[in-house]
Structures are given as structure tokens and as C-alpha cells.
Amino acid sequence: MKLSIYNGSPRGSSSNSDVFSDLLAEGMGNSIEISKYYLKDTAKHQQIINDVSDCYFVVFPLYADLAPYAVKVFFEKMEENKEIYSGKPIYFFIHSGFPEAKQSRLLERYLKYFCKIIGAECKSVCIMGNSEGVRHLNRTSKRYNRIKFYMHSFAQDIINDRQFNEEGIRFFHMMETLPKPVLFIFRHFPSIFNKGFDIMIKKKGAYEKRFDKPYA
Numbered sequence: 001m002k003l004s005i006y007n008g009s010p011r012g013s014s015s016n017s018d019v020f021s022d023l024l025a026e027g028m029g030n031s032i033e034i035s036k037y038y039l040k041d042t043a044k045h046q047q048i049i050n051d052v053s054d055c056y057f058v059v060f061p062l063y064a065d066l067a068p069y070a071v072k073v074f075f076e077k078m079e080e081n082k083e084i085y086s087g088k089p090i091y092f093f094i095h096s097g098f099p100e101a102k103q104s105r106l107l108e109r110y111l112k113y114f115c116k117i118i119g120a121e122c123k124s125v126c127i128m129g130n131s132e133g134v135r136h137l138n139r140t141s142k143r144y145n146r147i148k149f150y151m152h153s154f155a156q157d158i159i160n161d162r163q164f165n166e167e168g169i170r171f172f173h174m175m176e177t178l179p180k181p182v183l184f185i186f187r188h189f190p191s192i193f194n195k196g197f198d199i200m201i202k203k204k205g206a207y208e209k210r211f212d213k214p215y216a
């Protein structure tokens with residue numbers, strides 16, 4: 001049995017996505033052949049697709065409520081080559097910087113629809129919030145080890161041709177929406193949460209243009 005891992009992060013090998021995919025691969029042991037690919041270089045997409053596997057694990061971060069550019073381009077290439085994916089299981093792991101899973105639900109629906117279009121089996125879609133910083137976690141920290149535990153459990157699910165287990169899905173899910181009091185503070189005191197972003201855009205000299213709508 002062979003698994004292809006597609007990492008759709010624009011950060012490539014220094015991404016949070018890479019931590020997830022490496023932990024998954026680690027959990028597979030030697031029982032399965034694994035190819036790992038980064039999707040950020042669109043020129044390599046056909047070459048990646050030509051390396052045919054029995055099942056697929058696709059991991060990528062949420063970018064502006066959707067998939068990063070290279071992932072969408074890759075999906076179009078997958079559709080052109082849909083016979084390769086026909087009837088095969090695809091597992092998705094979508095993660096985002098903000099903690100709310102709700103913002104990834106539309107993408108989840110899209111992924112299921114996309115699998116129908118290419119005739120693949122959408123085996124599972126796992127949604128994780130609050131993923132920024134995972135790549136900087138200390139390898140001995142509790143959080144890192146819990147992520148490791150559940151990525152390993154997903155690896156076993158893939159080996160056994162099962163959906164991702166519910167406990168793992170629940171662990172990564174965290175929360176559907178922020179609690180109401182937090183939403184209230186977001187709405188009425190946005191400057192508290194914008195501080196970090198303000199520092200970044202000031203550094204880039206773009207603070208005065210922050211309300212511009214170039215495409216409106």
C-alpha cells in the first residue's frame with residue numbers, strides 16, 4: 001500500500017502543515033510506502049500527480065477562508081487527471097490560525113463536492129483551529145505530544161482504511177465558534193485583538209491604508 005501526502009502550505013517545509021504530515025508519517029511506521037510532496041511550486045504539479053498512490057492525505061492551512069492558491073491550482077490539475085483518483089480514499093486535514101472551526105465548514109463542503117467531481121472517496125475531513133505556532137512547539141510539551149498522539153491514531157485509521165476516529169476529530173476541532181462574551185469583546189473592542197496586526201502593518205508602512213478597498 002502506498003500513501004501520497006500533499007502539503008498545500010505556501011510555507012512548504014517550514015510550515016505547521018509539515019509538522020502534521022511528519023507526525024502522520026511517523027505514525028505509519030514501516031507498514032506503508034509514503035511519498036511527501038509540497039504543492040507550492042505549481043510547475044511540479046503534473047510530476048506530483050504522476051506518482052500514483054493507493055490513498056492520499058491532503059493537509060493545508062486556511063487562507064482568507066479558503067484554500068491557498070497553489071492548492072486550488074492543484075485541485076484543477078487533479079480534476080484533469082481524475083482517472084488516477086477514481087475510487088481512491090482521500091483524507092483532508094484543514095487547519096487555521098483562528099480557533100473557530102465554523103470558518104472552515106464551507107471548505108469542508110467544497111472538498112466533499114470536489115471528491116464527487118473526481119470520483120474519489122472523501123474518507124474524512126478533519127478541521128483544526130488555532131494551528132499557528134505548532135511548528136514552534138517544544139517537542140516535550142503537552143500540546144505537541146497530544147497532537148502527536150492523535151496524528152498517530154489517524155495514521156492507523158488510514159492503514160486500516162477507516163475514517164478518522166471521532167476522538168481525534170474532537171481533539172482537533174476545539175470549538176465551533178468563540179464563546180459569546182469573547183465575540184462581544186471582539187465586536188466592541190477590536191483594538192485589543194488588532195494590536196499584533198497593527199504592529200505588522202505599521203512595519204510595512206501600510207497602517208494608513210488599512211481601510212482601503214482596492215477591488216471594491
Ligand SMILES: Cc1cc2nc3c(=O)[nH]c(=O)nc-3n(C[C@H](O)[C@H](O)[C@H](O)COP(=O)(O)O)c2cc1C
Binds near residue numbers: 009
Ligand atoms: C494570507 C493569509 C491568510 C490567512 N487566512 C486565514 C483565515 O482566513 N482564517 C484563519 O483562521 N487563519 C488564517 N491564516 C492563518 C493560517 O491559517 C495559519 O497561520 C496556519 O497555521 C498556517 O499554516 P502553515 O504554517 O502550514 O502554512 C492566514 C494566514 C495568511 C498568511
